[in-house]
Each structure stands twice: as C-alpha cells, then as structure tokens.
Amino acid sequence: MRFVFTALLLLGAAATAARAQGNYEIQVYGADTVAPRNTMLELHSNFTADGQTRTIGGVEPTNHAEHETIEITQGINAWSELGFYIFTSESSANGVQWVGDHLRPRVRVPEKWRWPVGVSLSTEIGYQRAVFSPDTWTWELRPIVDKQTGRWYFAVNPALERTWHGPDVNQGLGFAPAAKISYDFTKKITGGLEYYADYGSITNIASLHNQQQQIFPAIDLNVSPDWEINFGVGIGPTAATDHWIVKAIVGRRFDWSRKNKAR
C-alpha cells in the first residue's frame, strides 16, 4: 500500500509538521511488473471512516471522504511497465471531483537474472488540484524489494518524495516507507499486515505526534490469475493520521497476447 501524494498539514506552526494523507492509492508494491502485451486495470476504493474533519490550509477534510482511483498499467517488456492514475474524491458536500493524474514508469530486475529477491524501481510524477493538496506537482522515487518464500511474502518500499510546486517545495526529500508481510493460508486466501508511514523530511524528521503511521490488516484473494482483489482496514494511531480507513483494490488483467499465445 502507499499514499499516492501527501501535503503539508498546518498543525500549529511546527517546522516538523506531519503531512496530510491523500488516501487515493494505498498499496505496497511488489517487485513484479505487468507482463508485456498485458494491461492491468485497477480500481482503488478508499473510505476514511474517521479522519480529518476540518478544512486546513484550504485542503478539503478527509473524514467520510470516498476516494476512487483508476489505475491503468501497461506492461512494456519483461522488465518494465507504465502506469497512469486518475484520482477522484466523492463527498456528500461536493459530489464527485477530479483530483489529479499521475504517470508512473517502473523497471525491475528481470526474473532471469535469478536475484535472491525481487527488486524494482518506480518513479511517479503528477499533478493534483490545490484544493486536495497544496503541493500540486510532486515526484516520488520508490525502490521496491520483495521476497516470496514458501507461504510467506515480504515487501518493503522505502519511498522518497519531493514537491516540485507548493508549500513543501523547500522541504527537500520526504521519507514515506511502506512494508508488507503476508502468509498464504490457502492457494486463494492470503492474509497479512501492511504498514504505511510518512516521517516528513529526511533532513528534519517529524515528531512521532506529527508522523503518519498506519497499520492495515489486509486480505488478498487469489481467485484467478486475471483478477487482483485486496481488502483492508487501516488504523492510524498518531494525531497526524486518519484514524480509520477502509480500502479495497479490485484489478482485472487483460492479456492481449492470448489470441496468438507465444509462451
């Protein structure tokens, strides 16, 4: 899971303030990329059951907000893919609103190199409207390391974030790691924990109070190679974190090579 983009929350005037949550795409990345001639279409649905209730710094509150994100990822070759996001927010007060778009190229160490762990590198560039994030242009660099051994799966995403336009532009790189551990209970049911955090600037780590820390007990359903289903409930214990989030990912893979299957 991951938070697609973050914005500075003006909680008081602390220099080490926490960052506000986007809650648009909450996912820990695995090292795999989408296969060539394949397209993955995903819908990320995130509902903040208990979140920020006030408008702060012109940013909409997250409490009871429903965020729907469409992610389209095209496999390019055996070691790269390109993702595109459409972020939306729905609330009773404002209806459905377009939030922004991101592009996310990613490369990986090919399987045939036989590394002991999966490794890939994602970078994400995008725009979001100021009413949802004062940092309107952002960039992220996300190393990804994972390992599946028997029934256990581990992944870490020590992501770095940078604001190109907005209040955080002078804050330099932010550190927003994510991690996952899961266990295959059956061939179809995998359960585990996902962890997301935002520690603020790497040169000026936020206080624990102002950090985002969130744990999601989550389930993955492996019902078909063509479908990806993930469901989780997030608990945020720090003041800067939305306290309860329910999230779901439903993905469908389209294999355009099947009519002339080569391998």
Place this chain on the structure above:
Amino acid sequence: MAGAALLAPAAHLFPEFPPESNSLPRPDYRIEIAPIDWEIAPKKKIRTTAYNGQIPGPLLRLTEGSPVTIEIVNRADHAEIVHWHGQWIPVDADGSMEEGSPMIPPGASTRITFTPRPSGLHWYHTHAMGSRGFNHGLYTGQFGMLLVDPAANPGHYDREQFLALHDWEPYNFPSDDGSLMVQYASSSINGRQLGHDAPIQVSEGQQVLFHILNASATEPHWLTLPGHHFQVLALDGRPVATQAKVETLRLVPAERVTALVAMNTPGIWILGEARAAFRNAGMGTVIEYAGRTGKPQPSSQTRLEWDYRAFADPVPAIHQPDLTIPLVFTSRFKGHGAPDQWMINGKSYPEADPIVLKQGLRHRLIFDNRSTDDHPVHLHRHSFELVSIRGAQLSGVHKDVVVVEANSTVEADLLATNPGNTLFHCHQQDHMDAGFMALFHYA
C-alpha cells in the same frame, strides 16, 4: 523405420563414442561425466555438467540384440547416475537409484552391460534429482541420444539428422495457477542457439530422416519447418501404426519423434520452435538448400495441434486387460513461493504405496490427472500402448512417455514382461523432485 526410403545411412551429426581399449573386461564405450563451460553461442557460456565434454553427449549407436558394455566415469563433484531411457533392460543396468541402481560417487566409475532392445530412437541421461539451484538433474547438459538399429533392415533414407532440444538458464517464475514454475532464459538445438551452429545442408529431392529428442527438464516444444511436412515414422522409438504427415511436431520432455521430411521446398528455413519466444531464445537451426542464399525464414505457424490418435490404427483394436491400475495425480499447495507437492494416489514418493504387477499379464494403467498441470509421465524398462485419451479409444501407438493433460485421463496397456523394480514418474524434473514418482513391483 518402415516406410522410409531405401537409401544408405548418411554421416552422423555427432561423433560416435570412443571405444575404450585398455581394461578388462573391455568396455565398448566410455562415458565421462564432468563439469564444462559450454558455449551455446559466441561469448555465451553455460557452466554445467556434460558427457565426454560435449552437449549433447556423443551419439551412441547400438545394434538390437548385441550386448554392450559401457564404462561410466564420474568426474563431477557429486554422485551421479545414468539412465538408459526407453530400453527394456534389467534393473541393475537401468540407472535409477529408486529401483536400486547404485549412484556413482564422485571420482568413481562403474560398468554396466545390457542387451539393447527395443530398436529405435532412445536416449541416455542423468537420473539424479534436480536442485533448487538448478545445478543438477536434467537442468544440466547430461543427455545424449541412443539409436538402436534393428537387427535386420536398419532403414533407408538419403541422410539422417539428429536434433536434441534443451533449455538453459532456468529460473523460478510465478505461474498462473499460483505456484512456482520453471522458465528459461535460453534454449538450444544440439547445444547451440539458433544462428550459432552450422546450417544443415540439403538438396532438393532429398529424403531426410530426423531423429528428434526433447531433452528439456520441463518444457514441451513445438517444432516446425516452414513449407515442409513431417511424416512421423516412430514415437519414442516405436513404429507407429499410421505414418501421418503433420506440419508441427509436439514433443513433451523425454519424448522422441522419428520423422521423414521430403526436401521439396527450396529456400533457407528455420527448423525450430513454432513459438517465437522460444525461437528468439535460441531454439532453432537453419536448413539450407544447395544453391540458395538469403535470410532464414521462420515459421508463421500459429496453430499448435497434436493428437496421438493421428498415428493410431484406423480402427482401434482394444484388448481386455487382466488387471486395472488407477493412478490419480494430485498436488498440494505449498505456498505461492514454492513448487507444489505432487502425489500419486494420494501419496508422494517415497511414501507412495508400491504398485504390484503380475508377470505376463496385461495391466490397464489409468492415468487420471486431477491437477491443473500437464504431466509427461514415463515408465522405466517398459513400453505401453495407448488405449484411450479423454475417453477416445486408440491402438497402435506404443510409447514410454505420454503427456496426460490437465484434468484429463489417459489409459494405456502394459504387458508385464520385464521383471524387477520399475519406476514410474513425471518426467518434468521439478515434478519428479517434488514427489511425483511411484515404484512398480512384480509380484
């Protein structure tokens, strides 16, 4: 080789075994197992283990019914064993530790003597377990072709050509059904990637007899030669009832095809995998007609069809079995990061219950595959006759390897005429290593 044109055998593609000269009792041939850096293409070397410093190992050409003694020297750093695949020979020569053949320790040697039978295209290969590092078993270069000529009428053709298919640089890959499977970074024919071996020179009007072996550890392969047909004469070395012509050959691991090709479409062609991904990985060789130049043309074949029934009797002649032996194939999930565990009748080897054969009786083996994988199953020291595939009857196709496709049933009749322990297993190295074996005993 019934049906082949009557011409003298031509030069072999591989050099023959060097006879041993200075020991008693004197072996006819000698196999030396040793590590090797094998160049499958210029500047692309594979560190592996091979026979007599070459891949494939030397062609061993024997005569049906004439006893042969072979010395096997193990210069590898691990115990090895050589299996004589397709031969109806005694247990002590067969080369299977599960049956009781001893492994050959590092630095040691052994001698085996057997009388080759039946005739046809067979092979010899390591029967050691694979390993998670893919450094053992059939992931290596330990294989060679064994051609047993009939005692009379060895067959005639303009020339023979031997092709051994293999895949290299294996790695684990998550399969669609949720478990790990093996894939490969490169492939070869006769140890060379496409474009890096001398072309096969032919002349218009020639009849070329191809002896083809799939020596891959796990991959089935589809072969085509654009503009030509393969007239299939034998499968797994056994003559077929109907010598059908096909555009594409399918060989699952350990299968052999003997096919005649009339060279009647001049040009420069790629005889290779029908699927571009494998061809691009190196599985192909160039067929060059005399006087022709140009870029080798690949297959555009997209229909991959194969049916053993095409080579069967026109009207099935089915015998009643004396005994029926159900063999149910299932798997147990071990996690998305592990290969499945495989079972026959609910148990994995070596826990699997032994299966009892009665000498001289006809046993109907019912291969009931209740898994989502195809299985190329092999029976040692015997052949069997296919009786039905997915309920459709057939006869006249005798084999020692048959693919049982996912969620399907194949029936085969076995005449129990070669007493002794007999190993039955899936010939996919990763399945075999994960328990897909059972031992047959004679009562």
